[in-house]
Amino acid sequence: MTAFRQLRLDGVTRRFGDRAALSGLSLTIDRGEFIALLGPSGCGKSTALNCLAGLLPLSAGGIWQDDQRLDTLPPERRGFGMVFQSYALFPHLSVRRNVAFGLQMRRLPRADVRRRTDEAIRLVRLEEHATKLPAQLSGGQQQRVAIARAVVLEPSLVLMDEPLSNLDAKLRLEMRTEIRRLHQSLGLTTVYVTHDQEEALSMADRLVVLREGRVQQVGTPEELHTRPANRHVADFMGYRNLLPLRVTGTHGGLVAVEGPGLTLRGTPAVPLSAGDRVVAAIRPEDLRPGDDGVPVTVEVVEYQGREVAVEARTDQGVPVHVRAVDRPAPGDKITVRADPARVLVFPEEAS
The missing domain is CATH 3.40.50.300 (P-loop containing nucleotide triphosphate hydrolases)
Incomplete structure (x- = not known):
């Protein structure tokens, strides 16, 4: 050699x-x-x-x-x-x-x-x-x-x-x-x-x-x-949820972002200001059922062993991908949330 x-x-x-x-x-x-x-x-x-x-x-x-x-x-x-x-x-x-x-x-x-x-x-x-x-x-x-x-x-x-x-x-x-x-x-x-x-x-x-x-x-x-x-x-590395939103405020290194039926906090990839159009990237395993979250309606449930993969939609029709331990049924209404440290926020112009 x-x-x-x-x-x-x-x-x-x-x-x-x-x-x-x-x-x-x-x-x-x-x-x-x-x-x-x-x-x-x-x-x-x-x-x-x-x-x-x-x-x-x-x-x-x-x-x-x-x-x-x-x-x-x-x-x-x-x-x-x-x-x-x-x-x-x-x-x-x-x-x-x-x-x-x-x-x-x-x-x-x-x-x-x-x-x-x-x-x-x-x-x-x-x-x-x-x-x-x-x-x-x-x-x-x-x-x-x-x-x-x-x-x-x-x-x-x-x-x-x-x-x-x-x-x-x-x-x-x-x-x-x-x-x-x-x-x-x-x-x-x-x-x-x-x-x-x-x-x-x-x-x-x-x-x-x-x-x-x-x-x-x-x-x-x-x-x-x-x-x-x-x-x-992010898309190629498994962040299936890519949500187009707008920054409403910043606080302590985090940003608040909103869109149709969605209110989240996340970690900015670059400095952002209120009013910026952004994309919030979240892995399905980081978007889980929990209180005080985003209300969604379950559409598709896939059994994957220890967890189930859930495709759901917000009331405004935005699709989201979720991982759950308990198995919901299509048509169930649940709320989902994510740790702000696991929500990555990119400027829309990066697209």
């Missing part, structure tokens, strides 16, 4: 005609970090990964590995491993031959190919399946083959493009743990693309949230979960 201290993206931009799919991405990745590029479809995360891999040329900016410029090099000279969403396995080759393929293309000695292939297969726990074809494997096993094929090359950087999106829920959980285990045990540097915020929170050291090709926020999972930079990051 080629040693490096930092991978640096300086103003990386990729245009398709007049449209910028990625605009001015600047990011420094330390060796050994696990970075997740996160955002909705079309936000530019896969474009960023393909620019890193060398599959797309840059329209502007540069990519550096320590003092070496990489964006002028072809993909095969960058020394990166890549795991695709589709796995991209050779259907006519066994697990062993799929994993060994890249080493053989590099014309390594036969003994080295055998040793490194055996080690990679062992790392992903597929020893019993080494002679099988991809069609004889489960989706999770095929994904492990794709990972083994990437890490067997001992790359300086591993790029993963939504590798778990084709798996069922149970396999996704298992493979999340497996990928994180391999990252730690091999000392990999990983850039991982996903649209799943739970997946990114559980795996990454830092997250990069993109929207329409631009970075919205870079930070640790804890920072993005508790202190999203704007309403778009």
Whole structure:
């Protein structure tokens, strides 16, 4: 594995005609970090990964590995491993031959190919399946083959493009743990693309949230979960209640906000004044039944084990998402409230 201290993206931009799919991405990745590029479809995360891999040329900016410029090099000279969403396995080759393929293309000695292939297969726990074809494997096993094929090359950087999106829920959980285990045990540097915020929170050291090709926020999972930079990051990080309101007053670091049938207090993300139009962001788990709250009518109830997810509406028709321990029935009238510290208030212009 080629040693490096930092991978640096300086103003990386990729245009398709007049449209910028990625605009001015600047990011420094330390060796050994696990970075997740996160955002909705079309936000530019896969474009960023393909620019890193060398599959797309840059329209502007540069990519550096320590003092070496990489964006002028072809993909095969960058020394990166890549795991695709589709796995991209050779259907006519066994697990062993799929994993060994890249080493053989590099014309390594036969003994080295055998040793490194055996080690990679062992790392992903597929020893019993080494002679099988991809069609004889489960989706999770095929994904492990794709990972083994990437890490067997001992790359300086591993790029993963939504590798778990084709798996069922149970396999996704298992493979999340497996990928994180391999990252730690091999000392990999990983850039991982996903649209799943739970997946990114559980795996990454830092997250990069993109929207329409631009970075919205870079930070640790804890920072993005508790202190999203704007309403778009809040929306993507699970704040399902995004309520358009107006500031009626400020007091002691909190703001009072009102709207049709809604009166709340919250924590401003930036200084706000009375009369400002704002968006209040609240997670469903922070909006719970309680006295002296906002009256709402229950419309939909979903059982989720220890809690139920409730969709309700205020008397003025504003939809709200609530978590409850007791199970209300559709048509029930309840009141809901939230701790002001858990209500984040963003200026409307941040939209």
